[in-house]
Each structure stands twice: as C-alpha cells, then as structure tokens.
Amino acid sequence: MAETPIRGFGEGEYRARTARAQSKMAAQGIAGLLLMTEPDVRYFSGFQTPFWQSPTRPWFLFVPVSGKPVAVIPEIGAVLMRTTWIEDIRTWNAPNPADDGISLLRDLLAPIAAQKGSIAMMMGHETSLRMPLAEYDRLRAALPGLRVKDATALVQGARMVKSEAEIDKIRHICCIASRCFDRVPELVSAGQPFEEVFRAFRREALAQGADDVPYLVGGAEQGGYRDVISPPSRRPMQIGDVFMLDTGMTWDGYFCDFDRNYGVGRVDDATQRAYETLWHATEAGLAAIRPGASCRDVYSAMQAVLARGKEQGAAVGRFGHGLGMQLTEVPSIAAFDETVLQENMVLTLEPSLAYGEHRLMVHEENIVVRASGAEALSVRAPEWLPLIGGTR
Amino acid sequence: MAETPIRGFGEGEYRARTARAQSKMAAQGIAGLLLMTEPDVRYFSGFQTPFWQSPTRPWFLFVPVSGKPVAVIPEIGAVLMRTTWIEDIRTWNAPNPADDGISLLRDLLAPIAAQKGSIAMMMGHETSLRMPLAEYDRLRAALPGLRVKDATALVQGARMVKSEAEIDKIRHICCIASRCFDRVPELVSAGQPFEEVFRAFRREALAQGADDVPYLVGGAEQGGYRDVISPPSRRPMQIGDVFMLDTGMTWDGYFCDFDRNYGVGRVDDATQRAYETLWHATEAGLAAIRPGASCRDVYSAMQAVLARGKEQGAAVGRFGHGLGMQLTEVPSIAAFDETVLQENMVLTLEPSLAYGEHRLMVHEENIVVRASGAEALSVRAPEWLPLIGGTR
Numbered sequence: 001m002a003e004t005p006i007r008g009f010g011e012g013e014y015r016a017r018t019a020r021a022q023s024k025m026a027a028q029g030i031a032g033l034l035l036m037t038e039p040d041v042r043y044f045s046g047f048q049t050p051f052w053q054s055p056t057r058p059w060f061l062f063v064p065v066s067g068k069p070v071a072v073i074p075e076i077g078a079v080l081m082r083t084t085w086i087e088d089i090r091t092w093n094a095p096n097p098a099d100d101g102i103s104l105l106r107d108l109l110a111p112i113a114a115q116k117g118s119i120a121m122m123m124g125h126e127t128s129l130r131m132p133l134a135e136y137d138r139l140r141a142a143l144p145g146l147r148v149k150d151a152t153a154l155v156q157g158a159r160m161v162k163s164e165a166e167i168d169k170i171r172h173i174c175c176i177a178s179r180c181f182d183r184v185p186e187l188v189s190a191g192q193p194f195e196e197v198f199r200a201f202r203r204e205a206l207a208q209g210a211d212d213v214p215y216l217v218g219g220a221e222q223g224g225y226r227d228v229i230s231p232p233s234r235r236p237m238q239i240g241d242v243f244m245l246d247t248g249m250t251w252d253g254y255f256c257d258f259d260r261n262y263g264v265g266r267v268d269d270a271t272q273r274a275y276e277t278l279w280h281a282t283e284a285g286l287a288a289i290r291p292g293a294s295c296r297d298v299y300s301a302m303q304a305v306l307a308r309g310k311e312q313g314a315a316v317g318r319f320g321h322g323l324g325m326q327l328t329e330v331p332s333i334a335a336f337d338e339t340v341l342q343e344n345m346v347l348t349l350e351p352s353l354a355y356g357e358h359r360l361m362v363h364e365e366n367i368v369v370r371a372s373g374a375e376a377l378s379v380r381a382p383e384w385l386p387l388i389g390g391t392r
Numbered sequence: 393m394a395e396t397p398i399r400g401f402g403e404g405e406y407r408a409r410t411a412r413a414q415s416k417m418a419a420q421g422i423a424g425l426l427l428m429t430e431p432d433v434r435y436f437s438g439f440q441t442p443f444w445q446s447p448t449r450p451w452f453l454f455v456p457v458s459g460k461p462v463a464v465i466p467e468i469g470a471v472l473m474r475t476t477w478i479e480d481i482r483t484w485n486a487p488n489p490a491d492d493g494i495s496l497l498r499d500l501l502a503p504i505a506a507q508k509g510s511i512a513m514m515m516g517h518e519t520s521l522r523m524p525l526a527e528y529d530r531l532r533a534a535l536p537g538l539r540v541k542d543a544t545a546l547v548q549g550a551r552m553v554k555s556e557a558e559i560d561k562i563r564h565i566c567c568i569a570s571r572c573f574d575r576v577p578e579l580v581s582a583g584q585p586f587e588e589v590f591r592a593f594r595r596e597a598l599a600q601g602a603d604d605v606p607y608l609v610g611g612a613e614q615g616g617y618r619d620v621i622s623p624p625s626r627r628p629m630q631i632g633d634v635f636m637l638d639t640g641m642t643w644d645g646y647f648c649d650f651d652r653n654y655g656v657g658r659v660d661d662a663t664q665r666a667y668e669t670l671w672h673a674t675e676a677g678l679a680a681i682r683p684g685a686s687c688r689d690v691y692s693a694m695q696a697v698l699a700r701g702k703e704q705g706a707a708v709g710r711f712g713h714g715l716g717m718q719l720t721e722v723p724s725i726a727a728f729d730e731t732v733l734q735e736n737m738v739l740t741l742e743p744s745l746a747y748g749e750h751r752l753m754v755h756e757e758n759i760v761v762r763a764s765g766a767e768a769l770s771v772r773a774p775e776w777l778p779l780i781g782g783t784r
Binding site: 049075076079095096097122128206207226248321327334336 | 440472513515517520522544591594603605606619622640710713720
C-alpha cells in the first residue's frame with residue numbers, strides 16, 4: 001500500500017496557481033478575479049473548512065492581477081485564514097443582513113471601477129452565484145464604472161490540469177475506495193436492508209482512512225436497478241438483486257468518484273451482457289485517452305462499443321467528467337465537449353447503458369491523463385459481474 | 393429510546409406546505425415561485441438525493457399560485473422525481489451547455505411574462521443563485537415582460553415553522569448525536585491524533601443510526617481552543633487539552649447542530665469559569681424562549697449573563713439560529729434579528745465566549761419552541777466541564 005500523502009500543500013503550489021491565473025488575467029485585461037464558492041476560494045488560498053455547509057454567510061476571495069489574493073470573509077474565519085499564505089484578510093462581523101461584506105467589497109473594487117476597469121467572476125456553465133442575488137445587484141449599483149467579465153474558462157481551465165501533489169491526494173482516496181469495494185462481499189448479505197449496506201460502506205470508508213463520504217448513491221432491484229441517484233431504501237437485499245454503489249469519498253479536500261456493480265446470488269443473461277458491454281466500452285475509453293485527443297473522441301470510442309451491441313447510453317447526459325476538489329468538474333466526456341486532453345487532467349470514465357425494461361447500468365473508473373495514455377487511479381473493475389453470496 | 397420515525401412524509405405534508413405558500417403568493421400578486429436550491433426544491437417536492445453534490449446541472453421547481461409544483465430537471469432525475477407527489481415533470485438531457493433548462497423555463501414562464509406578471513425567486517439574506525449567472529441573465533432577456541420579486545421572506549417564513557413530522561426527524565438525529573457525545577470519553581484518549589477522534593466520532597454516529605455526518609468541526613489545544621471551524625489536525629491529544637466537537641448529522645434530510653466540550657485530564661480555572669458562564673448563559677436563553685419573544689430577547693438574555701462576568705461574546709456573529717433541512721437556517725439569535733418566535737420553530741442556542749489569550753469557547757443546544765417554552769431536542773450539556781481520562 002502506498003504511503004499516506006502529506007496534508008495541505010506547500011506555499012509554492014498556491015503561488016504557481018495564482019501566477020498562472022494572473023498571466024491569463026493580464027492577457028485578457030482583467031484586474032482581478034472575484035471568487036466566492038468553496039472550491040474556488042480554496043484553490044487559490046488553501047482555506048479548507050466544512051463551515052461552508054452553513055449557507056448563512058458569504059465568503060469572498062479576490063485574486064488581483066498581481067500580488068497575493070485578498071480574503072474578504074466573516075470574522076469567524078479569520079483564525080483559520082491566517083494559517084494560509086493569505087496576508088490581506090478583511091473581515092466583518094457576520095451575519096449582518098444590512099451589510100454582509102458588500103461595503104468591504106465596494107472599497108476593494110472602487111479603484112478598479114474608478115478607472116472603468118474589469119474584474120471577472122464565475123458565471124458560465126457549472127457555476128453558481130454563492131451570494132444573495134439582491135446583494136450582487138447592490139454591489140454592481142455601487143460601482144457603476146466596473147465591468148464584469150466571465151472568469152469561467154480561465155478558472156476552470158486552470159483547475160482542470162492537476163499538480164502531482166493534487167494527483168497524489170486523488171490517488172490516495174481512490175485506493176481507499178477500491179479497498180472498500182473489495183470488502184463489499186463481506187459487508188453485504190441477503191436480507192440486509194439496502195440502507196444498512198450504505199451505513200456499513202460508509203463505516204468501512206472511515207476505517208480505511210477516508211475523511212468523509214459526502215456522496216453515496218446506488219440502486220438495488222431484482223434483475224437490475226432503474227435509478228442511479230437515489231438514497232437507499234429500507235428494502236432488504238434479495239437473491240437475484242443487482243446492486244450498484246457509487247461513491248465520492250474525500251481525503252484532504254479531494255474526491256474519488258466511481259462505482260461498482262454486484263449481483264446477489266445470481267443474475268440473468270441480459271444483466272451479464274450489459275455488464276460485459278460496459279466493461280468493454282470502458283476499455284475503449286481508456287484506450288482513447290491521450291494528450292491531444294478530445295473529450296468527444298473518448299466519448300465516441302465508448303459509444304462505438306455500445307452501438308455495436310445496438311445498445312444505447314442511458315439518459316445520464318455524458319460518459320464521464322473531470323474530478324478533483326469537486327465530485328464533478330469540467331470537462332464532460334460527451335459529444336458536445338471538444339476540450340482537448342492535457343497531461344495531468346484527472347477524469348472519470350462513466351459509460352452507461354439502458355437495457356431490458358427500464359433497467360440501467362453504469363460503470364465508472366478514475367484515471368489521470370499521462371503522456372503515455374491513461375494511468376489508473378481506481379483499481380479496475382473485474383471483467384465479469386461479481387456475484388456475492390446470498391447468505392452468510 | 394424513542395422509536396425511529398417513518399422516512400419521508402405523507403402527501404398531505406407537501407399539500408399543506410404548497411397551500412400555505414400559495415395563499416401568501418396570492419396575497420402578494422405572485423404567479424409562482426422559481427426555486428433552485430436543494431432544500432427549497434425538496435421542501436415543496438420531497439425530491440431527496442445526494443446528487444446535488446455535483447455542481448454540474450441546475451435543477452428547478454416552479455410552484456404556481458394554484459395547482460401542484462412543476463419540476464424542470466435533468467433527465468437523470470426523472471425516475472426519482474416520479475416517486476414524489478409531483479406530476480408535471482419536464483426534463484432535458486443535461487448537461488447541455490447550449491441550453492441547460494433555459495428554454496424549458498422560458499416556455500413555462502412565457503404566459504406569465506406575456507401578461508406582465510410576477511414570479512418570485514430567492515434573492516435575500518442567506519440565499520444564493522444555484523444556476524449560472526449568465527444563464528439567469530439570458531432567461532431574463534428572453535422574458536422582458538416578466539417581473540421578478542423577492543421570495544425570501546415568504547419561503548424562509550414558511551420553512552421556519554416546522555410540522556410535528558419534521559420535529560420528529562430533528563429530535564431523532566439529536567438523540568443520535570447525544571448518544572455519540574456520551575460515548576466520547578470511551579472514544580478518545582491522550583496520544584490519539586485529533587483527526588482520529590473525528591473518524592471515531594463519525595463511525596460512532598453511523599453505528600448509532602445517523603445517515604451521514606456532513607458537518608464535523610472542532611478544536612483541541614492546551615488550555616483552550618482558538619478556532620471553531622477548522623478541520624482536525626494530526627496533533628495528538630494531550631493532558632491539559634480542552635477540546636470541542638460540533639456536529640451536524642443528518643437523518644432523512646434533517647439536521648442536528650450542537651457541540652460538546654471536554655477537558656483531557658485537567659483544565660485550568662479560567663476554562664472552568666468560561667464553561668460555567670456559558671452553561672448559565674444557555675440556561676438564560678432557554679428560559680427566555682416562548683412564543684411572542686423575539687430573537688433579540690433571547691440573545692439579550694444570554695448576553696446579560698456574559699456581561700455580568702464582564703465577558704464578551706466571541707466574534708462568531710450570533711448566539712444561535714434556525715435548524716432543519718439545513719445546518720443553519722433563519723432566524724438568527726442576534727441583536728439585529730427581531731423575528732418573533734412562534735410555536736414549532738426549531739432553534740439552536742449557541743452562546744460563545746472569548747477568554748484568556750485568544751481562547752474561545754462555544755456551547756450549543758437544540759430546542760423546539762412550544763407554548764410552554766423551550767422543549768429540549770439535545771440532551772442538555774452537563775453543568776461542569778467533563779474531564780476524560782488521560783490514558784486508557
């Protein structure tokens with residue numbers, strides 16, 4: 001087993017991330033990035049806390065075109081922010097419905113607005129505005145000269161390519177998840193409510209060293225599952241069930257995201273065929289991974305295998321995605337995404353298949369793009385659907 | 393021990409929630425609510441999935457002024473949404489960067505826009521816009537006649553007062569957390585890295601019946617902790633440490649949120665005094681809870697106890713908050729919040745104290761407002777700081 005990586009990053013990681021963004025900002029005439037979601041703030045600052053679970057307070061990080069980022073945050077976060085590389089930390093006593101950071105932001109941005117300069121914010125695909133819309137409108141009104149551009153491509157493009165230190169963290173949590181999936185036959189038995197399978201799997205993840213299991217979904221039904229995003233039911237596992245567990249566990253703020261399929265006692269031929277088709281589709285996807293190939297190429301390689309069996313992908317929208325500080329990141333492994341693969345992108349390959357009457361199957365693996373092709377982060381799923389004992 | 397409540401709600405719960413909102417919408421001239429965050433969509437539909445962890449796809453629920461809500465969601469969620477009481481489910485094959493639900497929303501809202509009618513969205517304090525800002529602007533541009541009002545007070549006001557079925561779920565997860573805190577002396581010993589304390593606590597929570605532990609923070613330092621939102625360090629627990637665990641566990645989509653403090657082996661007098669002061673401040677807060685009192689009244693009752701000892705509240709911004717489908721909800725137990733308490737509001741009381749050199753302590757309890765006053769949901773913290781054995 002590989003050693004546990006070191007938590008956190010050296011300051012050089014944050015300097016490099018910031019410098020890369022700043023060189024693009026300079027080229028695009030952007031005076032700074034105004035960021036406000038957990039991963040974007042953490043990416044440039046190292047500020048890591050589960051406190052984002054509380055929707056009450058907004059948090060802001062401003063990355064100027066030169067110099068260190070500036071934190072504009074609730075006072076409750078000051079002690080933790082001072083442990084990062086950030087020096088300019090401006091706080092207010094939040095929550096304050098009358099002024100939750102808006103006057104601090106206005107003061108910070110006023111010099112840029114006075115020169116009719118531009119900042120950029122995340123406003124494109126896969127983003128959201130993590131502050132009240134009315135407060136955003138108020139900030140804009142207070143700074144009539146300010147131009148606001150779209151930072152989506154710049155920030156997503158930077159985050160898409162991982163450092164070796166980031167890859168080490170993702171590999172570590174993928175190893176933990178692979179060990180948990182190996183133990184599923186010991187954790188599961190017929191008669192056990194599916195809800196208890198989830199609970200046992202989460203406990204195993206913690207025992208194996210995961211920090212948390214923010215994402216766990218799955219399906220378990222006779223002859224094949226119909227849904228892949230449900231929380232578990234209390235229905236007991238039965239002989240003839242096909243079940244799938246799909247997990248996003250975290251270690252030091254980085255995710256794995258892959259699933260495994262199992263049969264209880266026995267499965268029918270259609271299910272075995274679906275499994276084999278998806279396994280070979282994944283093989284084709286893995287073989288298509290190389291720097292210079294596009295996401296569409298990888299998608300097409302998997303789709304071609306499904307098409308040979310006259311099968312169709314399920315309506316999940318794509319066959320994989322980026323992975324890192326979030327469960328799902330850009331790019332999409334989809335016909336619509338022409339993103340060109342680069343070394344050190346971390347991706348999921350996730351082909352899916354609709355079969356039989358409303359049945360569905362999904363396979364998933366996690367890889368990093370290397371010069372030589374795909375390097376596995378998850379331990380590859382077996383070629384044949386594993387059957388687990390009906391009783392124990 | 394009370395029995396485990398039933399999962400989910402009867403359709404009557406959703407009918408009642410919708411009818412209450414609709415009567416306010418009618419009074420305010422609002423043709424419908426456009427909702428897009430996990431708790432708001434779940435509150436009116438019953439749609440519950442961890443899939444919201446993925447930021448890729450937007451999800452929408454439209455609550456018209458009469459009739460059932462309409463779901464406008466990615467196709468991947470259709471099977472699960474069909475298990476709820478929602479009938480009108482409109483889907484698209486997401487992700488689709490060219491049109492992620494925008495044309496479906498435009499078609500849904502066009503008749504209202506044609507009459508220069510109003511919808512309402514969440515845009516006030518403690519809200520965010522969970523769709524790309526650029527897409528929102530595009531939707532507004534496509535519907536120039538549409539007026540958009542603020543739904544914050546309407547929706548937060550409805551969600552603030554809980555049904556007995558909701559209270560049962562919150563009580564259940566509070567009981568689970570109380571049992572976990574009782575077991576902390578068995579789970580923790582000197583020499584154990586604080587990170588392992590967290591892992592043991594999470595595993596205990598799952599063993600006791602929690603679905604998940606989305607929130608766990610704490611501090612552990614010699615003589616008193618300095619921060620209350622940090623993830624755990626690898627520092628081993630030592631004799632003389634004061635530590636605090638603060639957890640938001642979930643059961644069937646409802647949260648508890650409270651903490652407990654412990655000393656390892658021994659603590660100094662200043663820490664004991666801080667603990668006693670906060671315990672009495674909490675008592676004063678509990679005594680001030682009654683329908684008709686304001687949040688400010690409850691805050692003032694706690695602040696008065698701190699002021700007697702010439703102590704000051706720590707810079708965490710408030711002394712408690714609402715609790716339910718989210719870790720923190722409105723109202724705030726704060727000087728700025730004049731919300732009047734009503735029966736069946738669920739609240740946290742969370743006084744905090746700065747003491748010594750940069751030390752900090754927080755206490756927290758969860759209660760429901762009843763006609764007769766505060767009914768405890770968490771098992772009340774002991775009056776004296778519990779010391780756990782230094783070795784085992």
